[in-house]
Amino acid sequence: MPRQYTFDFEPGLTERYRVWDEVLAAAVYASRKGLSGVAGDCDMSPSELTRRLNHNSEDPRPLRASDAIKVI
Numbered sequence: 001m002p003r004q005y006t007f008d009f010e011p012g013l014t015e016r017y018r019v020w021d022e023v024l025a026a027a028v029y030a031s032r033k034g035l036s037g038v039a040g041d042c043d044m045s046p047s048e049l050t051r052r053l054n055h056n057s058e059d060p061r062p063l064r065a066s067d068a069i070k071v072i
Helices: 020-030 034-041 046-053 065-071
Strands: none
Touching (some): 020 034, 020 046, 020 065, 034 046, 034 065
C-alpha cells in the first residue's frame, strides 16, 4: 500500500529556504532517522549524502532526482 504524506506549509518557509535543496537538506538533518539512517535508505554513505546536500563544500556533487525521491 502506498504511503500518504502530509505537507505543512508554514508561514515564512520561503524566507528560511531559498531553494528546494535547502528544504531537503533541513529535512534530512532533522529526521528522526538521522543522517546515517537517511543515507542508508538512499543506498549511500553519510559522507556521500552530505556532499550531495551541501553545495558549498570543496567536493560538491549534484543531488539527483532519484536521491530526493528516496529521501522523501
